Structure formats: structure tokens, C-alpha cells
Amino acid sequence: MKIGIIGGGAIGLLCASYLSEHHDITLFTRRKQQAEEIRALGIERMVRGETIQSAVGADTGVKGIFDLLIVTVKYHHLQDVLGELSGLPHQRILFLQNGMAHLVDLKNWKTAHQLYIGVVEHGAMKVSDRAVNHTGIGVIKWGAFLHEEKGPMSSELSTGDFQMVYTDEWKKVLEEKLLVNVCINPLTALLHVNNGELVSNPAYEHMMTCAFEEAVSILGLPEKDRLWAHVKSICHQTAANQSSMLQDIVKGRQTERKAIIGYLLKKAQGQGMTPPFLTFLNRSLEVLEKKQTKSFE
């Protein structure tokens, strides 16, 4: 198949590297330099101690017709990408954003494209503009958004450590990932602690229950006990890891605050709820984000 991948971050590089084994790939990046480098030297993927080289096409500015387009940019760049996609001929587009805020934007997007939503359960770290470390082997669960047409077969898109799993339950998967994210990311970023500390320090675990209770109630999720056990087990499994939001704060990058906590706050507002702890976390993160770029006001 002819597959276009939009975004040269960790997930974009990961998808391009694996999918290039069986498909004709074009990776679209924002910066010209990254596209040129990838076109000239290919992508390097580190996984299970090995380094695998792959040759892929690369360009800036999304153009052309593909059997599948995969959008891997962060939520805060999504609006720009939707603008570009609006000008393209009708095609199938898979969105792999974190959080759930993009569902709202996609719902409001007047487009003839056929949209799919995916949830990435891989761990990946961008090492350089053309190298990615596949740190956690998971799957991508995906499904059709607001239509019935299944699109390409998951089997065509899967290869070795990169499996795609089609599911009509993608929204539940997304919600559970959002729940985990909202429990772990903001707190670790604010407290500058590894994921494990949220369950080893009773005070922090108590804070996490506050976020959990509010999020579960906003999302209207059943099976609270199972979900809480799930969140805690993720903390234990990833005890030594720095959450992506903590990494963003430390590195002075924009965080996925709006995609994760912002989405929940908007949803709560729509239901006439005012979740105090999430409101507080959101504001504290906003302050911390601003502190990064200027030390004095």
C-alpha cells in the first residue's frame, strides 16, 4: 500500500520504520531539514538491542493520494494538519493523538475523508531526527470514527513487533488510556517524580485518587475498582519511567495538558460539573509551563 505518515516525532518515526517493511512510505515532517535527512539516510530503529535501518520517502507539506494517511502529530499541532488535509482528495486517515480532545475537533471537522482513530500502546523515544528507540512493545488499537467502513485489514498493516488490532471498542480503550494519563501525567510533572513514586508515597497516592475519582465520574466509567487497580499497576510497571508530561516540562516543551486534562474539564463543564482537583492541576501545570519560558514575569 501507499501510506503517508504525518509527523516526525517518536510515533511517526516508529510507524514509518515498521510499515516500510511491506509498504511504500512517505513521511511528512514540519522541518525541511528533517525530511532531507530522512530521505538521504533513512530511519534507524532500535528494538530489543538491535538497530534496524529502513529507507522511506520524506517531504514537507502534505500532498498526494494514499491508501492510508496516518496523523501522528501532537494534539496542539492538529489544527494546522487538519487545515492541510482539507485541501486533499478524499482518502482514509488514521489519527493517533493522545488524550481525547481530538475527537471533538474531528467531530466538528466538515470533511469527506474517512476517519479512523487509533490508540498507541507502544513506548517510543525519539533519539534524533531520524532515529527512534522502541522502548515498549505494545499494539495499536484502532477503529472507524463515525462510519462503518473498516478500511485496510489490520493484518496488512501489522508486522513483527508492530501489531495493529481493529476494534469497535476503541473509544473505551481511549477512555481508559486517558484515565491513566490524567492520573499519572499531571502529578508527576508537578511533583517532578518518577511514575513509581505516585504509589510509593501515600500523600501522592492520595492526590492520585482525587484525580482518579473526578475523571471516572466525568467519563461515567463503570468498574471503578478494576480501573483503579489498572492505574496503580501501570505506576508499578513503569515505576522508573518519567511520564511524557514530566519530560515535556523538564525539556521546556509544550505539554499535552489540553488534550488530556483540558478535554476532561470541558466535558465536565458540559455536564455542569466543576471538578476541583483537576481544575487545580490544570492551573498549576499552566503556571509551570509558563515558568519554563520566562523565569520572571
Next chain:
Amino acid sequence: MKIGIIGGGAIGLLCASYLSEHHDITLFTRRKQQAEEIRALGIERMVRGETIQSAVGADTGVKGIFDLLIVTVKYHHLQDVLGELSGLPHQRILFLQNGMAHLVDLKNWKTAHQLYIGVVEHGAMKVSDRAVNHTGIGVIKWGAFLHEEKGPMSSELSTGDFQMVYTDEWKKVLEEKLLVNVCINPLTALLHVNNGELVSNPAYEHMMTCAFEEAVSILGLPEKDRLWAHVKSICHQTAANQSSMLQDIVKGRQTERKAIIGYLLKKAQGQGMTPPFLTFLNRSLEVLEKKQTKSFE
């Protein structure tokens, strides 16, 4: 009387300016330049729209014998000052620190000096090295620490808008001020909001109740309803103000975190309590303080 005042901040300048009306004042500053400037040009005090000049002595390094020494430095400079005071002949020393952490240090301090504790209820802003704005006219409540001797009469030390009130209940006064501080300061600093927003935004008010409940329980304070009404009324009265801790964070200065929240956490620990919200606030503030001095780690 011969009065020495240690510390050239807002409270030090305020005390020196008022007390110089009836007493022989020496103000001890850390920086030589500030002492020289004050010696040469005196102190300017702005109050009720007027500017009043006063001539005072000034020096660096505490030396000499006084009828009363007043220590106005922030808690995080107290240890250095205690070291200097240890070398002086026996005298009466009044401590005006915020929070309650200094009580622990003073209790452990092996000294023959006669110690007094005061609670400043004035509002004051340092305008320059030799100018202070008396923004809120209150009183200083004070009493003897661990002894019975009353020291100089309050009437001798009081003048116009600067009243000293002696009370055996100073500890209760200190505790209530600490409670107000721990409710307002950390939250406003974390959220970058004026004091009033803690009572106008229901989510923030909820957070404030969390801090309040934990602090009241650690301090073992009765009359919870009255105290909560008191905290809220302070928020309303000072709605447009930035708390001192918020100002410290914005200006990149060290905050009084340890004197206020650190004291409560230590006290809680001694009672086998682990207050989750105060632990969380303390850690978040620590992170925010660090963010000021370096943008990346």
C-alpha cells in the same frame, strides 16, 4: 531606649522608621551599601499618602548592647543571625518571623538572652533600600518566650500607626496567622492568582479547605467554624493582593515555604500524621522554586 534592628527588609525599615521617633535606632543590614545609604540619607516611610523622613544609625554585622534587639530577617536567614547573636552580651531580643519554624530553632538555641516573640499584623512593602510603604496599618502582638519577664513596656514602643500589644496569648495569635498563611500563600503561589480568587473560584476554595482541614488538625485548633470564616474573610479583605509567596515566586526570591508549610509537615510527622495535601503543596512549591533559577534540568 537604645534599640537595634536586624534586617533591612520591609519590616526592618518599618520598625526603624517608627521607633526612631522616640528611640536611638541602629539598623543592621547584610549589605554594606544599604547600611551606608541609610546612614547618609535616612529612611523614607510612606503612609496614608504622606512621606515621612527619619534619621537612623545603620551598620553591618550585629554588635553592641541594646535595651532591645528586634530580629526582622526572614526565617531562612535566621540561623546566620542566631550565630551572630550568640557572641553578644546578654540582652533582650524580639523575633518577628513569619510562620512558626523559628520557635523550634529558638527552643533548641542554648542562649542566656531573654527572648520575645512577635506577630506582625502590618502590611508593608519595601520600595527601595531605604524606603518602605506602610500599606496596611495593624499592630505587633508580642510576648515573652519561655520566661516570665515582661521586658520594655508596649507603651514605650508604640507610636501613632505603630502599636505594640503585649499578650500571653501570642502563641494562639501565631497559630492563627500560620493557618491563614498556609491556606492562602502556597495555593496563590502555585496558581498565580490574587487572594480573592481562592474564594471566587469554587475549585480553588475546595483546595483551600483541604489545606485548612489538614492544618487545623495538625495544630489541634478548636473553633474550626470561626477559623474558616476568618480565613475566608481575609481572602475577601485582601482580594486584590498578591500573597507574599506569590510575589516571591514571581520575583524569583526564596519563599517562606519552610517556615510555614515545612513547620506543619514536621509537626505532623512528630504526631505520626501524613497530611497528603500539604505534602503535595510543599513538593509542588519546591519544584516551582527550582524552576525559577534554571529553566532546564
